[in-house]
Amino acid sequence: MNEQCKDVSLYFYGELDAQRAASFEKHLSSCPQCRKDLAFLRQVQTALLPSAAPEKAVERVLRRPAVGWWRQMWKPVLSACCAVFLVCVFWASVSSQRGLTDERVEWVAYVSAEADAEFNSFAADLAVFEEEF
Amino acid sequence: MNERSDDELVAGFQDGDETCFNELVYRYKNMLYQYIKAMVRDESAAEDIFQEVFLSFYRNMKQYRPQGKFKNYLFTSARNRVLNFFRDKKEMFSLDDTDENGNPYLHEQLESGEAQPLETMELAELGRRIRQASLRLSIKQREILYLKQYMTFQEAAQLLQRPLGSLLADHHRAVQKMQKLLREEA
Numbered sequence: 054m055n056e057q058c059k060d061v062s063l064y065f066y067g068e069l070d071a072q073r074a075a076s077f078e079k080h081l082s083s084c085p086q087c088r089k090d091l092a093f094l095r096q097v098q099t100a101l102l103p104s105a106a107p108e109k110a111v112e113r114v115l116r117r118p119a120v121g122w123w124r125q126m127w128k129p130v131l132s133a134c135c136a137v138f139l140v141c142v143f144w145a146s147v148s149s150q151r152g153l154t155d156e157r158v159e160w161v162a163y164v165s166a167e168a169d170a171e172f173n174s175f176a177a178d179l180a181v182f183e184e185e186f
Numbered sequence: 187m188n189e190r191s192d193d194e195l196v197a198g199f200q201d202g203d204e205t206c207f208n209e210l211v212y213r214y215k216n217m218l219y220q221y222i223k224a225m226v227r228d229e230s231a232a233e234d235i236f237q238e239v240f241l242s243f244y245r246n247m248k249q250y251r252p253q254g255k256f257k258n259y260l261f262t263s264a265r266n267r268v269l270n271f272f273r274d275k276k277e278m279f280s281l282d283d284t285d286e287n288g289n290p291y292l293h294e295q296l297e298s299g300e301a302q303p304l305e306t307m308e309l310a311e312l313g314r315r316i317r318q319a320s321l322r323l324s325i326k327q328r329e330i331l332y333l334k335q336y337m338t339f340q341e342a343a344q345l346l347q348r349p350l351g352s353l354l355a356d357h358h359r360a361v362q363k364m365q366k367l368l369r370e371e372a
Contacts, residue, residue: 062357068338093365099309100316101335106219110233114211114240 055080061087065094192256200247207247211240214260217336221261224332225268227321235267257337258345265329265345272325319367320360327360 057080063069064077081087190198190209198206218239223232242263243250250259320331330353333342339357343350 059354059358062334062354062361063339066334066338068340090361093361096312097316097320097331097361097364098335100313101220101320101332103216103220103335106215106236107229107233110219110236111211111215114215114237115208117241117244 055084058084058087058090061090062094065091193252196247196250196252196256200250207244210256214257218260218264221332221336222264222268224321224328225325226271231271235264235271238267239264258341261333261337261345315368315371316364319364319371322367323360323363327356327363330357331360331364 057077060069060073060077064074064081069077077087081091190206192210192213195206195210195213199210215236219232219236222235222239223229226232226235239260243260320328323331329346330342333345334357337345339350339353343353346353
C-alpha cells in the first residue's frame with residue numbers, strides 16, 4: 054500500500070488541502086485500489102444517508118413531557134422557603150427575648166414596690182419610736 | 187432568509203424562544219437517531235436515548251454555553267448514554283448482528299410489493315447490504331464510520347478525544363472490512 058493510499062478517505066470527504074489533493078489525484082490515475090475504494094466510499098455515503106427518526110420519538114421530544122415545572126422552579130422555590138424559614142427563626146428569637154425583658158421589668162417593679170413598702174413601714178416604726186423616747 | 191446558526195438558536199432558546207429548541211431538534215434528529223441506532227442496534231433503546239439527549243439539553247440549557255460546538259455537545263451526550271447502555275448490558279464487545287430477540291438485525295427493510303425499476307432495486311439492495319455489513323463492524327470502527335457521515339475527521343477526533351491518525355486508520359480498516367464482508371457474502 055502506497056503512502057498516498059492513506060489519503061483516500063480525506064480526499065473523498067474533501068478534507069485534504071489543495072496541494073495534497075492535487076498530488077492524490079495524480080496518484081489516483083495509477084492506483085486501481087484507490088479508485089475502487091473511492092467508488093466504495095461513494096456507495097457507503099449513499100447507503101448511510103440518515104433515514105428519518107421515528108415520528109413518535111420526535112413527537113415526545115417536542116412535547117417535552119418529562120419537564121415538569123418543579124424541574125425549572127425547584128431552586129427559586131427552595132430559596133424562598135429558606136428565606137421564609139430564616140425570617141421565622143429570627144422573629145421567634147426576637148419575640149422570646151422581648152418576653153424575657155418584660156418579665157424582668159415586672160420582677161424589678163415588684164421588688165421595688167416590696168422594698169418601698171418595707172421602707173415605709175420601717176419609717177413609720179422609727180417615727181413612733183422617736184415620739185415615745 | 188439565512189438559516190440561523192446553532193449558536194443563534196441556542197441563544198434564542200435560552201432567551202425563552204421555544205421554537206428555537208424545536209428547530210434544533212429538526213436539524214439534528216435524523217443524524218443523531220441514526221448514529222444511536224447504529225451503535226446500540228436496538229430500536230427501542232435508540233428511541234429512549236434519542237429522547238434523553240434532547241430532553242437533557244432542554245432541562246440543562248441554562249448551563250450550556252454556546253461556543254460553536256453544539257453538534258459536538260449533542261453527539262458527546264448521545265455517546266455517553268450509548269456507553270452507559272453498553273455498561274448496563276455488558277455487551278461492549280459484542281459483534282453479534284442479531285437483535286435482542288435473536289433475529290437478524292435489519293437496519294431498514296425494503297418496501298415489499300412495490301414495483302421498482304431494476305436499477306433502483308439493485309441500488310437499494312446494495313445499500314441494505316452495506317448497512318448490514320456496517321453493523322457487523324467492531325464498535326470503534328462502526329462509530330467512526332457513522333460519525334464521519336455527519337462531521338469532519340477533525341471534529342470526530344475532538345469528539346472521541348483520539349488522535350486524528352488513529353481515527354483515519356480505524357476508518358480505513360472499517361472500509362476494508364466492509365468490502366471483505368460484502369465479498370464473502372457474494
